[in-house]
Amino acid sequence: MLNESRKPRIFYGWVIVLGAALIGLAAAGMAGLNFGFFIIPMSEELGIDQSFFGWAFTARMLAFAASGFVLGRILDRFGARVPLVVTGVIASLILIAFSRITNGWQLILLFALIGGIGIQGAGASLYISVPISNWFRRLRGRAMAIAFLGVPAGIFIFPILTQFLIARFGWQAAWLVLAAFAGPLLVFVGLFIMRRQPSDYGLLPDGDTSVGPEEQADDAQPPRPAAEYSWTRAQALRSPTFWRLALVLGLLQFSTSSVGLFRIPHFLERDIDPTLIGFAYQGEAIASVIAGLPVGFALDRFQARYLASATIVPRVLSVLATIYATTALHAAAATVLNGLAAASFVVVQDFIWTSYFGPRHIGAIRGASLAVTLPFAATGAPLAGMVRDATGSYLPVWWASIALLVLGSVLMLLTPKPRPPVPAPAD
Numbered sequence: 001m002l003n004e005s006r007k008p009r010i011f012y013g014w015v016i017v018l019g020a021a022l023i024g025l026a027a028a029g030m031a032g033l034n035f036g037f038f039i040i041p042m043s044e045e046l047g048i049d050q051s052f053f054g055w056a057f058t059a060r061m062l063a064f065a066a067s068g069f070v071l072g073r074i075l076d077r078f079g080a081r082v083p084l085v086v087t088g089v090i091a092s093l094i095l096i097a098f099s100r101i102t103n104g105w106q107l108i109l110l111f112a113l114i115g116g117i118g119i120q121g122a123g124a125s126l127y128i129s130v131p132i133s134n135w136f137r138r139l140r141g142r143a144m145a146i147a148f149l150g151v152p153a154g155i156f157i158f159p160i161l162t163q164f165l166i167a168r169f170g171w172q173a174a175w176l177v178l179a180a181f182a183g184p185l186l187v188f189v190g191l192f193i194m195r196r197q198p199s200d201y202g203l204l205p206d207g208d209t210s211v212g213p214e215e216q217a218d219d220a221q222p223p224r225p226a227a228e229y230s231w232t233r234a235q236a237l238r239s240p241t242f243w244r245l246a247l248v249l250g251l252l253q254f255s256t257s258s259v260g261l262f263r264i265p266h267f268l269e270r271d272i273d274p275t276l277i278g279f280a281y282q283g284e285a286i287a288s289v290i291a292g293l294p295v296g297f298a299l300d301r302f303q304a305r306y307l308a309s310a311t312i313v314p315r316v317l318s319v320l321a322t323i324y325a326t327t328a329l330h331a332a333a334a335t336v337l338n339g340l341a342a343a344s345f346v347v348v349q350d351f352i353w354t355s356y357f358g359p360r361h362i363g364a365i366r367g368a369s370l371a372v373t374l375p376f377a378a379t380g381a382p383l384a385g386m387v388r389d390a391t392g393s394y395l396p397v398w399w400a401s402i403a404l405l406v407l408g409s410v411l412m413l414l415t416p417k418p419r420p421p422v423p424a425p426a427d
Contacts, residue, residue, distance in 0.1 A: 003363050004094075005264035005380065005422055006403065010086075011197070011199065011203070011207030012135075012137055012195065012203065013135035013143065013198065013203075013206065013207060016131050016132065016193070016194065016195065017132065017135075017147045018060070018145050018255055018316070019131075019189045019193030019194050020127075020128040020131060020132055020147035020150065021147050021148070021149050021150030021153070022086070022145065022150055022155075022185055022188075022189050022193070022231070022354065023127050023128055023150065023189055024128060024148060024151040024154060025150035025151070025153050025154045025157075025185065025334040026088075026154070026181070026183075026185040026186050026189075027120075027151075027154070027182070027186060028151055028153075028154020028155055028157075028158050029152075029154055029157075029158045029162075029178045029181060029182040030091055030095065030110070030114060030119050030178070031060075031095075031111070031157070031184050032116065032158065033099070033159055033160045033260070033281060033284075034158040034161075034162035034178075034314060034383065035261070036159075036261065036262070036265060037159065037162045037264055037274070037278075038165050038166070038171050038174070038175075038259075039043065039053050039161075039262075039264070039265050039364070040265055040268060041171045041310040042101070042107075042171055045171075045402075046101065046102060046103065046104075046398050048104045048107065049104070049385075049389055049390050050262070050272060050385045050388055050389055051063075051382060051385035051386045051388075052104035052107055052108065052266070052385075053107070053261065053381075053385060054261065054262075054381040054383070054385030055104075055108055055381075055385070056104075056107045056108045056110075056111035057261050057377075057378070057381035057382070058379070058381055058382045059108045059110065059111045059112035059115065059305075060111040060112060060114060060115035060120065061115060061120070061253075061257070061374040061375070061377045061378035061381075062112070062368060062375070062378050063111075063113070063114075063115035064114040064115035064116070064118065064119075064120045064371075064373065065067045065117040065370040065371050065374035065375070065378075066116070066371075066376055067115070067116045067117065067118055068118065068126060068184055068367040068370035068371075068374075069367045069371060070367070070372065071083065071126055071363070071366045071367060072126055072130070072362075072363030072365070072366050072367025072368070073116045073191060073363060073367065074363070074366045075126055075130040075131075075363040076281075076360070076361055076362070076363035076364055077128070077310055078128065078159030078196070079131070079194065079195065079196025079197070080127050080130065080131050080194045080196075080252050081190050081194045081195065082189065082190065082267035083118070083190070083192055084127060084186050084187070084189055084190030084194055085128070085186075085190040085191060085289070086117075087117045087118060087127075087185050087186055087190075087319075088182075088186030088187035088188075088190065088324045089183060089185060089187060090113075090183075091114065091115050091117060091179075091182060091183040091186060092179045092180070092182070092183025092184065093183075094110055094113050094114050094117075094181075095175055095176075095178050095179035095182065095183065095250070096175070096176060096179045097110055098110055098175040098179075099171075099172040099173070099175035099176050099179075099224060100172075100252075103417060106367050109203060110183070112345060114151060118269055124261065125346075125349075125350065125366070126323060126363060126366055128147055128148075128350065129144070129350040129353070129354070129361060129362070129366065130363040130366070131194060131195075131196075131213075132144055132147055133198065133350075133359040133362045134196070134197040134198070134359055135198055135205060137204055137205040137206055137208075137359070137425040138205075138206050138208075138300070139206050139299040139300065140300070140351060140354065140355075141277075141296045141297060141298070141299030141351050142293075142296045142297050142299075143296075144294070144296055144298020144299070144347050144350045144351050145292045145293050145294075145297065145299075145347045146186070146293070146296065147240065148288075148292045148296075148347050148350075149207065149289060149292065149293075150347055151287050151288065151343070152226070152285040152286070152287075152292070152296060152339065152343060152405065153262070153285065154282075154285075155201075155282075155284055155285035155339070156281075156282050156285030156286070156287060158178075159277075159281035159282075160275075160278035160279060160281065160282060161177075161276055162278075163275060163277070163278040164172055164278075165177055167274070167275075171188045174399075178296060199412075203422040208349035211236060219323075228232070229358055229420040230357070230358030230359060230360030230361055230362075231357040231358055231365065231421070232307055232360065232361050232364075232369055233361055233364040233365050235421050236357050236361075236365045236368070238421070239418050240418075241302065241356060241415060241416075241417075241418040242357075242365070242369070242418075243372070244411060244414075244415045245352070245353070245356065245415055246369045247372065247410075247411065248372050248408045248411045248412050248415065249349060249369070249373040249404070250372055250373040250374075250375070250376035251373075251376060251404040251407060251408035251411075252315070252345065252372065252404075252405065252408050253310065253376045253377035253380070254375050254376040254379060254380040254401060254404055255315065255319065255346030255380065255401035255402070255404055255405050256290070256377065256380070257376075257377040257378070257379075257380035257382040257384075257396055257402050258380030258381060258383060258398065259318075259319050259380075259384075259394075259401055260393060261333075261381045261384070261385075262381075262384055262385070262388065262394050263322055263334070264277060265309065266322065266325070267331045270325060270326050272326075272327065272328050272331050273328060273380065276328035276331070277328070277331055278330040279332075280328065280331045280334075280335045280336075283332050283335055283336045283339070284335035284336055284339035284342075285339065285340055285342045286336075286339070287336045287337075287339030287343070288340070288342060288343035289333075290340070290343075291330050291339065291340040291343040291344045292343035292344065292346075292347050295307060295311070295343070295344045295347050295348060296351075296421040299347070299351045299355075301355055303417075304348055304351055304352040304355055304417075305352070305413060305415055305416060305417075306413070306421070307344070307348050307413055308345065308348045308349070308352060308412045309331040309339055309409045309410075309412040309413045310336070310344075311345040311348060312341070312345070312406075312408060312409040312412070313341075313409070314338075314340045314341040314344075315337070315341035315342070315345070315405055316402055316405050316406065317337045317403050318334050318335075318338040318341055319334075319339035319398055319405070320402070321333045321334035321337055322334040322398070323398055323399075333377030345365075353365065353366055353369070356417050356418060357418075359374065379381055380397070380401065383397050384397040384398070
């Protein structure tokens with residue numbers, strides 16, 4: 001519990017960071033990277049074409065985009081506490097329902113539902129980024145990086161656990177085990193950890209004791225950190241920078257969805273041992289930890305667009321390694337490179353929106369951006385699945401994703417921080 005009568009020894013924002021990390025851990029088990037292990041056994045037993053799995057991914061993305069527009073405003077106004085509790089309960093019910101699937105349309109429907117409650121892959125992004133944006137300002141980059149550590153922890157645990165459960169008990173039992181863990185963890189974070197913003201408890205961002213112009217009284221001392229100008233959603237939507245940034249992220253989402261969903265089936269089709277693939281994903285988790293923290297600290301010192309552009313390079317190399325993988329060592333190289341890229345870019349992405357548009361309405365702004373970025377992701381997965389069903393190969397789509405990654409890297413370099421539409425409030 002927060003004590004409003006005296007300053008706590010430890011800034012509660014770091015407890016929020018811990019809670020955000022646990023959210024990332026839970027989300028990683030909710031049909032995230034581990035979902036690839038379900039594709040072949042479910043498709044073979046149920047007779048579902050792989051394109052259905054791609055369309056299910058699309059349904060999740062579109063539902064996530066639609067719900068994000070509303071969820072962002074809810075998180076801005078009320079915080080993440082109650083939404084997390086509700087989401088955790090619903091998520092467990094959805095994962096239980098996955099174990100009862102009998103045909104493709106049910107798969108698509110359940111994926112749409114899990115996207116609709118704001119869970120997307122290994123990163124429940126709004127549930128993580130909005131609270132961190134409110135609780136931190138000067139230290140936001142490193143806070144984002146530390147919070148992201150829950151995602152590689154999930155990548156370390158869930159792929160190999162999922163493969164073990166499927167091999168030993170079957171895919172239905174694997175879904176039930178995931179349901180018993182992931183949803184209750186979100187409920188725990190919502191009830192006992194998450195809080196809306198520091199001002200509700202007489203605190204300031206970063207645990208500071210001096211305030212900026214937006215918060216200080218007329219007789220307050222001069223501020224130590226400069227205040228951020230917080231754009232409204234309407235102002236952001238009128239900014240060309242918003243659309244350019246959303247486009248860049250959309251191009252990257254196309255590559256992530258088209259390659260990420262089908263990497264495991266691709267490795268399995270190359271006769272790579274599934275247990276070794278599970279261990280390869282542990283290498284991805286370790287790489288994510290190695291990359292995320294330095295990038296987070298660097299964001300507090302350097303321009304985010306340069307770091308964002310640079311993080312696309314290892315993603316390109318990861319796709320190339322995936323295309324040419326024929327051994328477990330190749331698969332490990334592909335997953336490690338993807339871990340370096342994913343960790344770096346997720347941290348940068350969560351940081352850059354708040355850095356460019358301020359924290360006050362960031363949930364609404366991020367929610368609006370999803371309507372632009374996620375259709376790209378929604379296209380990538382089913383397109384890769386359909387091409388695979390028609391030609392026996394994912395490679396034509398994956399080569400196209402490499403071209404889009406290069407384009408996204410160049411556009412990112414050309415997307416500087418926008419100037420506020422009106423002067424920031426004076427003292």
